[in-house]
Amino acid sequence: MRRHLFILAFFLTSARRHWKWHLGVITIFSVVVFAFASIVFFIQSLSYETRQVLSSAPDITMQKIKAGRMVEIPDSLVQSISEIRGIKSVVPRVWGYYFDSPTGGVFTLMGSDSLPGNLTLVDGRGIQPGDRGIAVCGTGFLETHYLRLQDNLSLFDSDENLLNFTITGRFRSPSDLLTRDLIILPIEDARKIVGLKETEYSDLSIYVFNDDEIENISRKIDRRFPSVRVVTKAEIKSTYEALFGYRGGLFMFGLLISLFAYMILAWQRASGISAEAKKELGILKAVGWEISDVLLLKFWEGISISLTATLIGLIGAYIHDFIFQASLLKPFLVGWSVIYPEFNLLPVVQIGSVLLILVLAVVPYIAATMIPSWKAAVIDPSEVMHA
């Protein structure tokens, strides 16, 4: 133990002499770890929230497709679906997209008659059966139009007639990841805007009694009714797992960028050490150091630099993601949007991911430090010092 301490102390004194170089390596290394860890924490938080929230999604969602396009579902189909054994309820949904020409944004417009106002994420009052001419909006619509509660909201229906609504409720910003672009209207009003007849719906949400029967019932619906698309809750979850998982698009993107940066760093280390460093190793060997001592020195150099840089990168990533709300990553998901998605990220940090980042950062760096040093350490010291 004492030997290790002496060698580490020797390295730190040596590092103080070349502090600019070591500071540079730690800075670049920290930035690489920061970029990678930011992506990992970001998608972990999104993934966790998505998994928890979408556990209440409909068991089965059914849409009608005609010639490759989504079309309205007639009332008669709702009756037929309801008669399938094992189905608890069939809830027709009325929803669509609303292009808002003044801002150029596309909002998601939904009809609902059962949005109670006592939810903590809803300010004002919700929508009850029989309500007409009122709206509950997400923060996206209110911010882009500078609107507040009790203000008027004008929307064009499918025949280009202007309809007026009073904003009686709004979703609070903590739920932005779910409700940012939503406009909720009473069902009959939503039907007018979307352009549906009284006997038509956009799609169906189907709930079943037994979760184990979801697959069977979805298969039954799929076979019995022509031109329908059935999406189960498990498929919705797997869609988001494909997006946020370790093989998902966001993760791969972050991984590739960090990997390239890291490869450049490791390559710089592994491509050979400088003549001065070789000379230093030669002197150490000449004064009695053995190859194992030199390797131990390089091991502690690798550990101290990579551990310090990884910890700085991890702390930086945490502050970036959960205090500054991933302000550097958000633009990737904004794209051409008018309604910028807002994320109030929950600070989800999984120990497994932290260990993964530690292993990915520390082990290759130690290898990249020790291998060239081992090559240099086996050379005869007089040869190195004369070179």
Place this chain on the structure above:
Amino acid sequence: MTGLDRDFIILKIYAFVTVMLIVIFTVFVFYSRAVVSNDQRLSQEAEIVRLLHITDMCVATESRHTRHIALPEPAAAFQDIPGFLDHFPTSTFFWPPPQVKIKQSSETGVIGNKNPMIGNKK
């Protein structure tokens, strides 16, 4: 002060900095766990999902197929104007839902769904 003493002072400073970094990160981890376990937001959001029968999160809003990634329209890329190719930056990261991917069935040897445009024909 000997050279050895000076070396050990540097070692102590380094050890202090490293321990501080570890402590700061550990505090962050435990604080996160406390925040997540006490957070009421997720249950409230789940309630909104249950009431409105929502199927998708509002992760990106720029295009319909990334706004509602679980329920994309089968021909979304060409629906707006002729030659309207998918040009949305988020499409780089958003992969198609697994259920609309054409896959080979090992049991039947049939390639693809009955109609992949419609979706999940099992």
